[in-house]
Amino acid sequence: MRTPSMMRLLLLSLSLLPAASQAVERCQFKGKPINLDNGNSTAKLTGTVRCVDEDTQKETHTVSFRDGKRDGWEIRRWSDGRSVEQEYRAGQRHGGFKRFEEGRLVESTQYADDNTRGESLRYHPNGKVSRRTDEQPEDAKSTYANYDESGRLTEAGCGLRSSREAGLKDCVWKGPSPLVFFHPTGQKRAVIPLKNGLREGLTEAFDAQGERTVSTAFVAGVRDGVTTEYRAGKVRRTTTYAQGKAEGDETEFFDDGSKKQVITRRGREELHRVEYFQNGERKRDFAVKDGRAVESTFNDDGSLSERRHLRQGHGYGGWVPDGLTESFLPDGGPEQRQHFVEGDADGQRQVWADNGVLVEDSQWKKGRVTARKRWNPDGGLTEDAEFHEDGSRKKKP
Template sequence: MRNALLRGLLMTALLTHGALALAVQDCEFNGKSVNPDNGNETKGLNGLLRCKDRDTGEIEREYELRNGDSVGLSRYFRKGQLYKEFTITANGPHEGLEREWAANGRLVLEFTNVNGNARGLRRAWYDDGTLKRVDWVAENEREGASVQYTPSKQLAGLRCGPKPLLAPHVDDAALCGFGGKPSTVSTYSTEGTVRSTQTLLAGVVQKATSFYSNGKPQEEEERQGSNRIERFFADDGSKRREKLWTEAEKPAALLRESEYHASGTLVRERLYTLVDVGGRKRSRLASEARFYLNGQPQSKDVYTQEGNTELRDTQRFSDKGLLRAQGRYALDGRYGERAVGVHKSFFDSGKLELEEHYDDKGNVKRQRLWDETGKLLSDDELFEDGSRKAYAR
């Protein structure tokens, strides 16, 4: 076992040595061989250090030395051809212009670093020189802008800034509707199919639709005054969900959520009210309604607040729209709840069938029962041990 372990370690060492040997570089400064890993050999040097692959002789890297440190221009090569160039500062981050090239020698990326981060104009090209992307990179993404193109020069993506930022490389003033009139643009996949269509005014999306690969709408967004509506579709084109937001608040607050059956029938709707939380308006659920597929109400819950207690008043209906039950619940935490007050259930005729009185702890204290003719069958006081006693008549 010991011999096997030694053989394994030896094989690992040989493989590692072989891998390292493939990456060995020879570096020189002003024609003199220099080991960049030896500080004594680079100490005090000022100028360009070049490193070549020992086996092929092809240049792989060259970089500027200032007083022996790697500061200034730095270039990388592939198969002897320049593919990346940037500038290093004394404390490490890239600074200034950075560029990359394709194997055919064409420029494919160009941007400016500020303290190690891309800032301002950033451009990218496909290997054939066709424009691929133009960005304005800001510290805050909302202050930036971006345009992407497919290899066939069709618009692939668009994100507008607060003002035109990409001229003269891209006319984002026209694309984003900064001329006082709305602009409608479409984006495309690499196969040439429409991915989205949007209408913009002063850089703000007024209406936008994204599409499934089959051409059916997938999502839709529309602004109406200070409100924004979001719609979500199944791949057959049927609307399944919708959300209404108000943008009068920052951040935007949800006002309504709706869900739809594949047939288009509304099956669920949630309404929200705005409440003040820490000086900001936040959405709080006010009511939730569910519907049968025939359009009749199935249930309705209304949420209110009494002091520190949140209450839910609930109603349940038959598929004919007749009230079958109603009651109130006090909500305890996220999932718990307890019945409070008077709860009632009804016959299909609408006559009262059962009435239960709950105390603040959720226990039934009184129960009354009727038959379908309206005759009172029982009226009992209930006790915590399960026993009961009829009220005096």
């Protein structure tokens, strides 16, 4: 993966290569021809080598040496208006770097000991700064800021390899408060109040049409309080945070403003989830305690449809049935009851017909049936069997 620093080094290397053309470059040192590609020619050189285009006699390349190493400025120019200027010290890039296109400055950078260090600038065609970076040995302390062609700030933050937006914890913004980002249309994208360079209070974000999309409460650069998401001007979701972590309720809403779902969290742990029908009745209730859970589902009239007891499974940590699972008929009577142990049917299973008559009573062991009785809905016995481990019926004497 190429980092921004690597890309700049690559760009510089490419820029310093001769342009692909038929032009021939002639270089001289103190009036005598010299070949810059021959290390023996420059091994002990001190002074400036100058090169010109053989046909036009225009200067194309100057480079300064001291004791055989580049020291001072190296300048390359091409006929199409491109040029680069790089400062060296003792053979390493150290000092300024500038890149021009059609005579216009498009980039300026600082180097120290062959590495980009300090402020770098890139420019829009109209001459305004498009990107400003301050690169430090520790990437987390490096900063960046991007601007549109009108000079409006579009984004800013810390870290050139793993960036964090300005004002968040450990990324102090030294500019004024509020910090304002803009969309390319000129519409405000975010308005961020700051205290001591960190986000404090309510940060608001907007889409390109000016509709508010998110409002987030911050304290000392971390989310602390309620974050509210909007859709078409209406509240879509609210989430409560404490010191940067979800702590409390996350509530999602239907477009009419009624509750769609409420999740209660402590840190990363989900303790309770309730889903709702749009008419306000509960649809699903999932409650967790001490590694176990009870999941209940409901009909849209509020009546209980099914209830399952669960525990966290092994391996990927999903939930598996453990204990009683039961479902209910529309009148509230039992429809089915079955016992599970760690995801496998284990124990009694009973099934009832719509008229409330028991139609199955069976026994299970580790996911397989061992004995089963079945009846017609009118109560007539239709099956009375026991089973071997392979699932075949035991023959009766």
